[in-house]
Amino acid sequence: MLTKTSTPLNVRLACREQQFNGTTSGLAAGFVQANLVILPKADAADFLLFCQRNPKPCPLLAISAQPGDTGIAAVATELDIRSDLPSYRLFRQGKLVAELPDIREFWRDDLVTFLLGCSFSFEEALLADGLEIRNISEGVNVPMYRTSIRCHSAGKFSGPMVVSMRPMTPADAIRAIQICSRFPQVHGAPVHFGDPAAIGIADLTQPDFGDAVSIKPGEVPVFWACGVTPQLAIAEAKPECCITHSPGCMLVTDIPNSKLALF
Amino acid sequence: MLTKTSTPLNVRLACREQQFNGTTSGLAAGFVQANLVILPKADAADFLLFCQRNPKPCPLLAISAQPGDTGIAAVATELDIRSDLPSYRLFRQGKLVAELPDIREFWRDDLVTFLLGCSFSFEEALLADGLEIRNISEGVNVPMYRTSIRCHSAGKFSGPMVVSMRPMTPADAIRAIQICSRFPQVHGAPVHFGDPAAIGIADLTQPDFGDAVSIKPGEVPVFWACGVTPQLAIAEAKPECCITHSPGCMLVTDIPNSKLALF
Numbered sequence: 001m002l003t004k005t006s007t008p009l010n011v012r013l014a015c016r017e018q019q020f021n022g023t024t025s026g027l028a029a030g031f032v033q034a035n036l037v038i039l040p041k042a043d044a045a046d047f048l049l050f051c052q053r054n055p056k057p058c059p060l061l062a063i064s065a066q067p068g069d070t071g072i073a074a075v076a077t078e079l080d081i082r083s084d085l086p087s088y089r090l091f092r093q094g095k096l097v098a099e100l101p102d103i104r105e106f107w108r109d110d111l112v113t114f115l116l117g118c119s120f121s122f123e124e125a126l127l128a129d130g131l132e133i134r135n136i137s138e139g140v141n142v143p144m145y146r147t148s149i150r151c152h153s154a155g156k157f158s159g160p161m162v163v164s165m166r167p168m169t170p171a172d173a174i175r176a177i178q179i180c181s182r183f184p185q186v187h188g189a190p191v192h193f194g195d196p197a198a199i200g201i202a203d204l205t206q207p208d209f210g211d212a213v214s215i216k217p218g219e220v221p222v223f224w225a226c227g228v229t230p231q232l233a234i235a236e237a238k239p240e241c242c243i244t245h246s247p248g249c250m251l252v253t254d255i256p257n258s259k260l261a262l263f
Numbered sequence: 264m265l266t267k268t269s270t271p272l273n274v275r276l277a278c279r280e281q282q283f284n285g286t287t288s289g290l291a292a293g294f295v296q297a298n299l300v301i302l303p304k305a306d307a308a309d310f311l312l313f314c315q316r317n318p319k320p321c322p323l324l325a326i327s328a329q330p331g332d333t334g335i336a337a338v339a340t341e342l343d344i345r346s347d348l349p350s351y352r353l354f355r356q357g358k359l360v361a362e363l364p365d366i367r368e369f370w371r372d373d374l375v376t377f378l379l380g381c382s383f384s385f386e387e388a389l390l391a392d393g394l395e396i397r398n399i400s401e402g403v404n405v406p407m408y409r410t411s412i413r414c415h416s417a418g419k420f421s422g423p424m425v426v427s428m429r430p431m432t433p434a435d436a437i438r439a440i441q442i443c444s445r446f447p448q449v450h451g452a453p454v455h456f457g458d459p460a461a462i463g464i465a466d467l468t469q470p471d472f473g474d475a476v477s478i479k480p481g482e483v484p485v486f487w488a489c490g491v492t493p494q495l496a497i498a499e500a501k502p503e504c505c506i507t508h509s510p511g512c513m514l515v516t517d518i519p520n521s522k523l524a525l526f
Contacts, residue, residue, distance in 0.1 A: 170456045177440045178452060189441060193433045194457060194483055220457055263526045 004029035009077060011252040012084035018101050021086045023248030025120065032186070032257055033250035034061050034075070034115040035227045036085060037234070038103075038243040041067045044112035046155030050233060051114070053152035057161050057229030059117040059185045061253075068109035075253040081113050087246035094238035103243055111243075117186035118227050118250060119164060121257045125179050131172050134213040141248070142166065143207035144226050148200025149191070151229065156237040163191060163223040165204065167215040173222045180224070182261045192223040199223065267292035272340060274515040275347035281364050284349045286511030288383065295449070295520055296513035297324050297338070297378040298490045299348060300497065301366075301506040304330045307375035309418030313496060314377070316415035320424050320492030322380040322448045324516075331372035338516040344376050350509035357501035366506055374506075380449035381490050381513060382427060384520045388442050394435050397476040404511075405429065406470035407489050411463025412454070414492060422496040426454060426486040428467065430478040436485045443487070445524045455486040462486065 002011055002020055008028045014020040024033055039047050044067070051058040062075045071079040082104045090098040090106060100106075119142065123133050135142040142164045149161040168176060173193055181189045192199050204221060205212045209228055215221060234242050245251065265274055265283055271291045277283040287296055302310050307330070314321040325338045334342040345367045353361040353369060363369075382405065386396050398405040405427045412424040431439060436456055444452045455462050467484060468475045472491055478484060497505050508514065 170458075170461070171454065174440055174452055174454070174456070177437055178444045181441045181444070189437050191434065191437070193437070195433075195481075198433070198481055218458075218461055 002027050008252045008254045012076065012079065015086050016080060016083040021101055021249070024086060024250045024252055025248055028252045029124070030257055032061070032253045032255040032260060033118050033120045034253055035118050035230075036081070036243070036245040036251055037114040037116065037230060038081070038111050039114070039239055040108070040241055041110040041112055043156070043237070043239045046157055047114065049154035050151070050157035050230070051116070053154055054161075054229070055184070056188055056191060056225035057151065057227065059187060061115040061117050061185055063115070064113040067112050069113070070107070072113065072115065075115060075255055076251070077254055081251070082107050085245050085251050086249040089244050089246050091234065091239075091242040091244070093240065094235045094242075099246055106243065115251060115253070116227055116230065117260070119187060119224065120250070121186040121260060122180045122183050124257055125183065126176055129175065129179055131168070131176060134167050135211070138213050140211035140213060142210050143204070143212050144209035144228055145196075145201045146208045146232070151233065156239075157233045159229070159233040159236050161191070162209070162226045162228040162232060163199070164210070164226040165207075165213075165221045165223050167213065167219040168222050169219055173220060176222060182263060184262065185260045187225050187227070190222050190224050194220050196221060265290050271515045271517045275339065275342065278349050279343060279346040284364055284512070287349060287513045287515055288511055291515045292387070293520055295324070295516045295518040295523060296381050296383045297516055298381050298493075299344070299506070299508040299514055300377040300379065300493060301344070301374050302377070302502055303371070303504055304373040304375055306419070306500070306502045309420055310377065312417035313414070313420035313493070314379070316417055317424075317492070318447065319451055319454060319488035320414065320490065322450060324378040324380050324448055326378070327376040330375050332376070333370070335376065335378065338378060338518055339514070340517055344514070345370050348508050348514050349512040352507050352509050354497070354502075354505040354507070356503065357498045357505075362509055369506065378514060378516075379490055379493065380523070382450055382487065383513070384449040384523060385443045385446050387520055388446065389439055392438065392442055394431070394439060397430050398474070401476050403474035403476060405473050406467070406475050407472035407491055408459075408464045409471045409495075414496065419500040419502075420496045422492065422499050424454070425472070425489045425491040425495060426462070427473070427489040428470075428476075428484045428486050430476065430482040431485050432482055436483060439485060445526060447525065448523045450488050450490070453485050453487050457483050459484060
């Protein structure tokens with residue numbers, strides 16, 4: 001039984017032994033969880049450039065040292081990236097073709113692994129400071145929206161920035177900006193607050209991904225760059241092969257969240 | 264002729280020799296300018312406590328080591344606090360009774376000098392980052408407003424928080440929050456943005472102090488705690504004697520603005 005006090009290694013081994021295939025939210029509290037993108041070497045250089053040019057939606061935590069490597073020692077001991085997440089998605093030409101507990105049979109020597117920061121780390125820092133995270137209070141997925149903000153393109157990768165939204169009072173939003181500024185590798189400070197239309201969002205009650213949350217009187221919507229952004233860019237780029245985590249089923253790393261803090 | 268390249272000591276000596284009695288905005292660029300409050304020892308402990316309890320509107324830079332001291336070596340070489348500002352205001356029982364180029368004839372052995380941070384330092388940091396400061400662009404004093412936010416009281420000192428307002432786009436406001444968070448000794452991060460009514464401001468076009476500035480489409484008002492706050496608390500407390508700088512006529516210190524940065 002995995003809990004918030006499980007070690008990251010125990011979570012990964014439970015995934016490897018197919019004893020766990022759920023979402024990793026709340027497991028191994030205090031450790032960085034990462035978005036996974038695996039691409040063939042032929043597409044990897046462009047995707048790396050896309051991440052470098054769009055660090056807020058695509059904050060790179062780590063890349064495998066060589067194509068075909070299944071471990072990344074700097075982020076997780078004994079890692080086998082082919083089995084150590086609860087669930088994977090396999091895309092062909094940008095289309096989802098399978099949801100899998102293990103990708104060993106699809107592994108190739110030319111695959112490059114990208115790990116990107118996710119919002120769980122900054123949400124933990126905000127909660128620790130006493131701020132309310134509405135999607136957590138309401139027990140739903142964070143609402144996410146396509147915006148009119150275009151990412152900087154790189155080769156075949158381009159697309160809109162996707163943002164997640166958390167409503168806050170202005171005073172809490174100011175504190176959240178301070179806290180998240182310490183964590184650029186997990187999306188960093190918000191990119192916008194207030195008027196949704198200013199970034200091309202027509203209706204906050206109709207998120208493109210996730211679930212709507214309530215906004216109380218005196219609160220403003222606060223928008224963070226979101227890790228769904230690279231997924232849209234990949235869907236548009238239609239690489240011959242791409243493997244990602246299933247939504248919410250992240251890689252639990254051995255890196256303490258506090259290690260990502262700038263200061 | 265004093266300019267932005269004058270040294271702080273040259274500004275102070277020009278004041279001492281009564282060759283200059285204007286505002287210090289723009290002089291000796293890059294150096295901290297300070298608000299001045301001088302109170303009798305009988306009121307100093309309460310005022311110190313008031314500053315400690317309200318650090319955003321009353322950020323203490325320095326206090327004289329002993330009552331009667333006219334220098335504070337840590338902030339300014341060869342300082343004579345009785346003459347080294349362009350202009351002073353003398354209050355009796357909270358009432359302005361004189362505007363003076365020099366306070367030597369009113370000096371007493373029981374007077375304690377307080378130096379408080381001012382917004383010039385953070386405005387310089389924002390400008391250096393490429394942000395626009397509307398009151399500077401429009402060549403007016405920053406608009407300031409009484410709010411419904413009560414300061415924490417200390418002895419006879421109490422009153423509302425006064426805020427200054429600078430309009431910005433949300434993206435610029437987020438950047439300004441990051442920059443100002445590095446400078447807690449000059450008011451630090453904003454205390455509010457957006458709806459003025461949420462902090463008791465009825466009409467942005469009618470500031471209580473300073474001048475109104477234009478707010479462009481897509482901008483929100485951003486509010487910082489303001490150094491006029493302690494002046495109102497002093498006016499309410501009605502100390503037997505109080506001496507301050509005249510508006511805009513600050514003490515120019517030898518401290519580089521960058522020395523105030525937390526990181």
